[in-house]
Amino acid sequence: MNFNMISRFKRQKQLPKDEFIDRILCSVAGMTSKQNIYLMDAAIAALPEYFDVLEIGSFAGQSAIVLDYLMKKHSKKGKIVCVDPFHYEGWYDQQNQSKEYLNSVANQAQLSRHDYLEFVEQAFRTNVLFFCKENPPLLYKMKSDDFFQKLSSHQLPELTGMKFGFCYIDGDHSKESAIGDMRNCISCSIPKAMILMDDSAPQYRYGSAVAADEMLKWKEVKLIDENPNRLFQKRH
Numbered sequence: 571m572n573f574n575m576i577s578r579f580k581r582q583k584q585l586p587k588d589e590f591i592d593r594i595l596c597s598v599a600g601m602t603s604k605q606n607i608y609l610m611d612a613a614i615a616a617l618p619e620y621f622d623v624l625e626i627g628s629f630a631g632q633s634a635i636v637l638d639y640l641m642k643k644h645s646k647k648g649k650i651v652c653v654d655p656f657h658y659e660g661w662y663d664q665q666n667q668s669k670e671y672l673n674s675v676a677n678q679a680q681l682s683r684h685d686y687l688e689f690v691e692q693a694f695r696t697n698v699l700f701f702c703k704e705n706p707p708l709l710y711k712m713k714s715d716d717f718f719q720k721l722s723s724h725q726l727p728e729l730t731g732m733k734f735g736f737c738y739i740d741g742d743h744s745k746e747s748a749i750g751d752m753r754n755c756i757s758c759s760i761p762k763a764m765i766l767m768d769d770s771a772p773q774y775r776y777g778s779a780v781a782a783d784e785m786l787k788w789k790e791v792k793l794i795d796e797n798p799n800r801l802f803q804k805r806h
């Protein structure tokens with residue numbers, strides 16, 4: 571892939587069939603699109619041999635495991651750091667404010683949100699320990715804002731010296747959070763770092779897509795590809 575040319579083709583690109591990626595996608599719960607995997611692969615391939623990866627929003631570990639695999643595939647070395655408070659996203663919470671609904675998973679009274687979030691966190695831990703045995707990701711169970719605040723105020727000494735070269739933003743999809751995550755990723759990453767924003771395609775209506783439209787005007791990053799989500803690179 572030529573990073574000097576911004577692909578404007580609307581045809582969505584995918585990697586050739588990969589047996590292990592197919593295995594991950596059917597074994598581990600998650601939302602990692604094959605188009606995003608194409609962008610992750612291209613970004614990781616283009617980066618130097620040593621760099622760390624930052625993922626905001628990990629859910630049950632699917633995308634983190636894909637990233638670990640792509641790092642190995644391209645013989646890249648570094649740590650994967652995952653940030654997720656395991657926050658429940660109720661798509662219809664605005665329409666149904668009853669206590670029963672807000673405490674349950676998709677209106678299933680026998681499934682509490684609290685238990686579900688414990689289940690998702692446990693699934694993350696089990697999945698990454700199984701699939702990333704050699705170099706399991708580090709998990710920070712907190713919102714990205716809190717993570718970046720602690721990182722910048724040296725409250726996470728074990729992360730001192732991290733060189734984040736690839737960031738995957740897939741946490742809170744509101745415009746404000748997407749912008750905050752992007753600004754923080756820009757601040758904590760190495761020059762020329764790649765930053766992929768999930769659900770940022772121009773045709774989407776998520777806050778993350780509106781935020782990505784604004785980022786096109788920022789001087790700190792340039793658009794590298796759209797597939798259909800947007801992959802940015804830090805200019806310096």
Ligand SMILES: C[S@@+](CC[C@H](N)C(=O)[O-])C[C@H]1O[C@@H](n2cnc3c(N)ncnc32)[C@H](O)[C@@H]1O
Nearest residue numbers: 600601602627629632633656657713714741742
């Ligand atoms: C779409 S899911 C992530 C899916 C995962 N990246 C994958 O592809 O399998 C979004 C995740 O973001 C997390 N999240 C929500 N708000 C967040 C925040 N402020 N900071 C970090 N993560 C957040 C949620 O707990 C949820 O697990």
